[in-house]
Amino acid sequence: MISNKAKKQIDAWVAKYPEGRQSSAVMEALKIVQAENNNQLTHDNIQAVADYLDMPGIAAAEVATFYENYNHQPMGKHVIRFCHNISCMLNGADDLIAHLETKLGVKTGEVSKDGLVSVKKVECLGACVGAPMFQIGDQYYENLTIEKIDEIVDGLK
Ligand code: FES
Structure with a gap:
């Protein structure tokens, strides 16, 4: 669900935070995954980010639905x-x-x-x-x- 290229980008953000605080990279991780999915975040995309960052899906969904940066319907390039x-x-x-x-x-x-x-x-x-x-x-x-x-x-x- 998350490409290797995206995982590398997310890992670079995770590395900026203390050990065990990988969920702090959730905003950037969602942004990266969204960019790879036609500027749209589906439920599955959000859950994949949560799984990758070892955080509850609901916590990632709260971020993804709070900020306007994330799109939940098809968007243009x-x-x-x-x-x-x-x-x-x-x-x-x-x-x-x-x-x-x-x-x-x-x-x-x-x-x-x-x-x-x-x-x-x-x-x-x-x-x-x-x-x-x-x-x-x-x-x-x-x-x-x-x-x-x-x-x-x-x-x-
Ligand atoms: S009102 Fe602040 S940037 Fe438009």
Whole structure:
């Protein structure tokens, strides 16, 4: 269920914590496994992470369902996590999200026809000074405009 490549990545995180505290790597482990499964975590994926980290499945599921970083439905290859919290909202996030939905022909939470992109509305990502902003993978894109969004999205492969 978890590839050898993913296990190596998870092991590197586990090594950062004291012996016997491997469950502390659960957030990164879930992220790694999600990335390998089309940006989606199924119940089986979550249980596999729990088993690998020798922790109760319910504890891994609590983490996986608490944070917005994890997806429990099919997602595109790239997930655009668009902040719609107060600073971003006041700086036009709603109009930009609407533009993105029209451009991609999807509503938030859906996958584009080519399977490449999903858009997800998320709460504050801690980059309010660069509002409006979104995140794709580990990259933040700030001070977004329609032109910037078009350039970023058109560059996704
Ligand atoms: S409100 Fe959007 S990053 Fe904080």
